[in-house]
Amino acid sequence: MNLGQSILFFLIYFFLIILILLEILVIALGIFFMFIGFKSAPYVPSHKKVIEDLLKEIEFKKGMKVADLGSGDGRVIIALAKIGCEAHGYEINPFLCWFTRLRIKKLGLKKQAFVHRKNFFSEDLSKFDLIFTYLLPKQMEKLEEKLLKELKTGSLVVSNAFSFPHWQPFKTTKFLKIYKKE
């Protein structure tokens, strides 16, 4: 085998090894995200019409403290930070947290939008004036109890699609259920 052929074989093996490593990485990431999805609500972003509805239905004030519990790619907290709220996202998926931070930085919203890689069930939510959720029914019962215990009177809770099992919304739209802590 001459030098040219040796280099060619080396390059072929090199690219084959890179391809195999990439495939292993993709499978590992898939298993990782599946595991996160099984443990909690899977990542399904709110449609932009839902966010438009939220902005239309609620009278947001500058400096209002808002949180999205399970903030996904950060679209809700970014929309609320853009109108002057102090917006916090809680998200357990590290990839989505990283992506959200990147978007916040790119949009120059670092002083208004914050993402925490935390399980929101372990966090104190008492400082928030409004909570947004888009979660599975199985999480809503436990969350209802927590919110009723922690939120101050007058705080709002807006749920995309799903209802809390015992709490009555004071308003419903095509997408949203809006609750007030009495």
Ligand SMILES: C[S@@+](CC[C@H](N)C(=O)[O-])C[C@H]1O[C@@H](n2cnc3c(N)ncnc32)[C@H](O)[C@@H]1O
């Ligand atoms: C249906 S997505 C909603 C994303 C975003 N709120 C939106 O409306 O576009 C639910 C998100 O909640 C996250 N999640 C589920 N349980 C969580 C928990 N206990 N703590 C933090 N994040 C959670 C999931 O990783 C997922 O990204």
